[in-house]
Amino acid sequence: MDARHAILFEPVRIGPKTLPNRFYQVPHASGFGSGKPRTQAAFRAVKAEGGWGGVCVEYAPVSPDSDDLPAISAEIWDDLDARALGLAAEAIHAHGSLAGLELYHGGASCPNGNSRAVRLAPSQITSGVQWAGLAKEMDTTDIARIQRDWVQAARRARDVGFDIVYVYGAHGYLMTQFLSAHANRRADGYGGSLANRGRFWLETLAAVRDAIGGDCAIATRIAVHGDSGVPGAEGLPGIHLDDMLTLVKMADDLVDLWDVTVGSWPEDSGTSRYFPEGHERRWAHQVREATAKPVVAVGRYSSPDLMAEVIRSGAVDLIGSARQAIADPFLPRKIAEGRLDEIRECTGSNVCILREEAFNHIGCVQNATAGEEYRRGWHPESFRAAADPNRPVLIVGAGPAGTECAVVLGKRGFTAVHLVEAEPEIGGRLRWARQLPTLGDWGRIIDWRAVQLARHIPVWR
Amino acid sequence: MDARHAILFEPVRIGPKTLPNRFYQVPHASGFGSGKPRTQAAFRAVKAEGGWGGVCVEYAPVSPDSDDLPAISAEIWDDLDARALGLAAEAIHAHGSLAGLELYHGGASCPNGNSRAVRLAPSQITSGVQWAGLAKEMDTTDIARIQRDWVQAARRARDVGFDIVYVYGAHGYLMTQFLSAHANRRADGYGGSLANRGRFWLETLAAVRDAIGGDCAIATRIAVHGDSGVPGAEGLPGIHLDDMLTLVKMADDLVDLWDVTVGSWPEDSGTSRYFPEGHERRWAHQVREATAKPVVAVGRYSSPDLMAEVIRSGAVDLIGSARQAIADPFLPRKIAEGRLDEIRECTGSNVCILREEAFNHIGCVQNATAGEEYRRGWHPESFRAAADPNRPVLIVGAGPAGTECAVVLGKRGFTAVHLVEAEPEIGGRLRWARQLPTLGDWGRIIDWRAVQLARHIPVWR
Numbered sequence: 001m002d003a004r005h006a007i008l009f010e011p012v013r014i015g016p017k018t019l020p021n022r023f024y025q026v027p028h029a030s031g032f033g034s035g036k037p038r039t040q041a042a043f044r045a046v047k048a049e050g051g052w053g054g055v056c057v058e059y060a061p062v063s064p065d066s067d068d069l070p071a072i073s074a075e076i077w078d079d080l081d082a083r084a085l086g087l088a089a090e091a092i093h094a095h096g097s098l099a100g101l102e103l104y105h106g107g108a109s110c111p112n113g114n115s116r117a118v119r120l121a122p123s124q125i126t127s128g129v130q131w132a133g134l135a136k137e138m139d140t141t142d143i144a145r146i147q148r149d150w151v152q153a154a155r156r157a158r159d160v161g162f163d164i165v166y167v168y169g170a171h172g173y174l175m176t177q178f179l180s181a182h183a184n185r186r187a188d189g190y191g192g193s194l195a196n197r198g199r200f201w202l203e204t205l206a207a208v209r210d211a212i213g214g215d216c217a218i219a220t221r222i223a224v225h226g227d228s229g230v231p232g233a234e235g236l237p238g239i240h241l242d243d244m245l246t247l248v249k250m251a252d253d254l255v256d257l258w259d260v261t262v263g264s265w266p267e268d269s270g271t272s273r274y275f276p277e278g279h280e281r282r283w284a285h286q287v288r289e290a291t292a293k294p295v296v297a298v299g300r301y302s303s304p305d306l307m308a309e310v311i312r313s314g315a316v317d318l319i320g321s322a323r324q325a326i327a328d329p330f331l332p333r334k335i336a337e338g339r340l341d342e343i344r345e346c347t348g349s350n351v352c353i354l355r356e357e358a359f360n361h362i363g364c365v366q367n368a369t370a371g372e373e374y375r376r377g378w379h380p381e382s383f384r385a386a387a388d389p390n391r392p393v394l395i396v397g398a399g400p401a402g403t404e405c406a407v408v409l410g411k412r413g414f415t416a417v418h419l420v421e422a423e424p425e426i427g428g429r430l431r432w433a434r435q436l437p438t439l440g441d442w443g444r445i446i447d448w449r450a451v452q453l454a455r456h457i458p459v460w461r
Numbered sequence: 462m463d464a465r466h467a468i469l470f471e472p473v474r475i476g477p478k479t480l481p482n483r484f485y486q487v488p489h490a491s492g493f494g495s496g497k498p499r500t501q502a503a504f505r506a507v508k509a510e511g512g513w514g515g516v517c518v519e520y521a522p523v524s525p526d527s528d529d530l531p532a533i534s535a536e537i538w539d540d541l542d543a544r545a546l547g548l549a550a551e552a553i554h555a556h557g558s559l560a561g562l563e564l565y566h567g568g569a570s571c572p573n574g575n576s577r578a579v580r581l582a583p584s585q586i587t588s589g590v591q592w593a594g595l596a597k598e599m600d601t602t603d604i605a606r607i608q609r610d611w612v613q614a615a616r617r618a619r620d621v622g623f624d625i626v627y628v629y630g631a632h633g634y635l636m637t638q639f640l641s642a643h644a645n646r647r648a649d650g651y652g653g654s655l656a657n658r659g660r661f662w663l664e665t666l667a668a669v670r671d672a673i674g675g676d677c678a679i680a681t682r683i684a685v686h687g688d689s690g691v692p693g694a695e696g697l698p699g700i701h702l703d704d705m706l707t708l709v710k711m712a713d714d715l716v717d718l719w720d721v722t723v724g725s726w727p728e729d730s731g732t733s734r735y736f737p738e739g740h741e742r743r744w745a746h747q748v749r750e751a752t753a754k755p756v757v758a759v760g761r762y763s764s765p766d767l768m769a770e771v772i773r774s775g776a777v778d779l780i781g782s783a784r785q786a787i788a789d790p791f792l793p794r795k796i797a798e799g800r801l802d803e804i805r806e807c808t809g810s811n812v813c814i815l816r817e818e819a820f821n822h823i824g825c826v827q828n829a830t831a832g833e834e835y836r837r838g839w840h841p842e843s844f845r846a847a848a849d850p851n852r853p854v855l856i857v858g859a860g861p862a863g864t865e866c867a868v869v870l871g872k873r874g875f876t877a878v879h880l881v882e883a884e885p886e887i888g889g890r891l892r893w894a895r896q897l898p899t900l901g902d903w904g905r906i907i908d909w910r911a912v913q914l915a916r917h918i919p920v921w922r
Contacts, residue, residue, distance in 0.1 A: 070821040113820030359574030
């Protein structure tokens with residue numbers, strides 16, 4: 001390992017737990033939820049195997065009135081759900097990493113296709129994302145019940161082995177709806193002043209801490225209003241920084257890990273076309289200065305030099321990752337072993353999100369094995385040796401698919417792979433696309449394959 | 462029963478089976494698929510109980526490369542799927558009706574979110590409805606394999622008790638893709654001439670008939686190009702009538718029941734705003750003149766006089782229904798018993814389709830019990846007697862919800878229901894909406910409740 005990167009491998013204490021290093025896969029959707037538990041477990045476990053010290057599952061609704069159908073989420077409504085999700089915790093632990101679960105309620109944003117429950121929100125608001133129906137203004141009975149659901153879900157999460165349990169307050173969902181003066185028009189103790197708007201979130205944090213604080217680290221995810229102001233599907237672009245810093249100070253005793261996001265989905269998970277690596281950095285940095293607890297933020301970082309510099313600068317304590325951890329589950333281990341040219345860099349094309357949202361099954365243009373670890377037994381770094389390695393193979397076209405095919409065959413030990421291409425360079429249509437303004441990161445698809453080709457397919461034409 | 466309606470209650474022979482009457486619930490989606498088998502069974506059974514002589518489930522993909530996720534369909538890929546669907550057949554039989562299953566392959570239109578299988582189509586076409594990816598042109602191995610899948614699915618359908626098995630050829634899916642000169646650009650025996658384009662469909666019909674023809678009625682659903690030419694999500698608005706009539710004659714020996722649709726979804730299931738009752742009639746009539754077999758077509762018919770006239774005219778043999786059978790599962794029985802004022806007429810607002818497509822769970826503005834027969838034990842015609850019938854109830858507002866509430870309370874035996882309304886008439890915003898051009902049918906929501914109110918809530922103000 002390069003000594004400059006050693007800082008990335010320092011352990012970090014979060015509440016009663018210790019992360020083995022600073023690589024942290026933040027919660028993100030996969031399409032597997034609690035309904036495909038072995039697919040979920042294998043998808044997360046490969047990241048732990050690859051060296052991510054903390055690995056989270058996706059958001060987990062605590063109540064049936066936060067039901068995601070027709071999308072898939074990790075419901076934790078009963079013990080059977082919890083057992084299903086526990087497989088992921090177990091699989092993550094097998095590699096020495098900590099497992100996190102993001103407990104969640106979507107409020108006005110829930111489709112509730114399965115439960116057909118009435119949507120709930122701090123006030124009678126419409127959803128930015130769902131058709132057909134206003135949310136009901138929550139009365140104090142509703143508030144107390146959802147807080148009980150949250151505590152019960154937290155106990156279940158702890159009981160099946162999760163180390164980190166979230167009180168999810170970002171991305172325009174129920175907690176953000178309470179925090180937002182736009183969505184929260186209540187006149188009671190849960191609306192009006194910032195302290196009142198924060199009450200639901202603070203009470204829930206306190207209740208979860210009371211229930212499981214000695215056993216698990218309590219994380220919370222917050223959304224700071226960013227530069228773009230793009231509201232996202234939920235209609236709420238985050239809480240303005242000054243207010244957020246006040247809230248951070250109010251909640252700091254209740255929190256073991258701050259997971260800072262910027263804006264709503266279109267900004268937080270922004271494509272490389274519009275958002276450069278690390279665009280969240282200055283917001284996270286300001287939150288970190290307001291708290292005594294560790295901070296994680298994503299940045300689609302793929303450069304270990306930059307990651308180390310971000311840590312040294314004091315912007316964050318942990319390198320958060322969703323997309324880069326999909327593209328290369330083995331990134332931490334490759335850094336630890338000095339194999340930097342092996343890193344599959346995320347392109348920020350957001351095909352992962354498209355696949356997850358449109359088809360309920362995640363995928364990745366850089367890592368073809370993503371999401372197929374269980375069902376097909378695919379692994380991003382190990383490939384079955386060829387039974388007949390001397391059988392010649394002809395591949396016509398050296399675009400992304402042709403080059404990937406050649407690389408995999410090379411790794412499997414095929415000795416006579418003939419990759420033919422009419423153009424003088426590999427890359428197919430990406431040779432052109434990567435030259436367009438702001439699409440340079442798409443070229444990583446080709447760069448990675450070019451390095452691999454040179455290593456595994458010595459002769460091609 | 463009015464003697465004019467007796468014709469609707471004549472039995473109709475279809476292949477080896479006999480429908481007890483002319484009321485036929487055609488296949489339509491519910492969101493229940495094979496994954497919620499008891500919900501599916503109860504939703505269909507209530508229609509059989511209400512007198513529909515034939516009751517079908519929704520489309521049932523025969524192969525994993527026709528996988529509907531993130532939508533839900535009635536996969537019949539293995540014996541466990543078939544057993545799940547068999548519960549519906551059993552529940553339908555319990556009321557003396559015949560059960561139908563619509564075997565299906567979507568071709569280029571399949572999301573394949575679960576299977577991630579490559580889409581297949583007669584030619585390398587794009588889908589009108591799916592993102593990300595061309596379909597692969599099927600080779601003869603693919604064609605033979607899908608036909609084997611179809612036959613295997615047909616055997617499974619028969620073995621779990623279905624009486625009517627479809628070879629689904631409408632709505633822009635795989636068979637229509639073969640039939641269409643636009644989508645089918647093949648140069649082999651499955652493309653080019655009309656006979657060649659029909660080969661896949663005809664071969665599949667023959668193979669299914671060989672396998673189960675003695676045991677089950679073989680139905681096929683076809684799409685005739687209508688007036689609108691709206692292509693629908695699948696990009697294919699149906700086959701022009703002249704070609705379709707030629708195909709009908711070619712296939713007539715292989716078919717026991719012709720299920721005629723017009724155009725693709727936006728026309729076939731058109732809203733009342735754009736399509737009047739019975740707009741499919743003249744197309745169905747022409748198909749009926751070309752065949753020796755019974756014909757069914759939908760028409761969102763709610764008037765028994767019109768239904769009887771449509772039968773007498775020779776346009777169809779069976780009154781097909783999807784939306785009207787959702788709005789009133791007991792329509793046939795009400796006609797048989799002369800209770801015409803009890804019929805809940807479909808509004809054609811297509812909220813059923815919205816609920817099914819957006820939330821994977823069907824619902825209805827006229828029949829609040831639709832889709833909740835199993836989970837909540839709701840029934841469109843029977844209501845639990847009030848435990849405390851003399852308890853007074855105040856309902857504020859006599860719009861659709863307030864009037865529905867009053868009617869249900871009345872049917873439950875509450876004697877002191879006070880429905881108050883500021884306006885001189887009931888109906889809420891629908892009083893205005895129903896007066897808009899082409900939205901008259903929406904007023905059925907109010908008309909039905911007005912009749913019921915008068916019967917069950919004698920005094921209200």
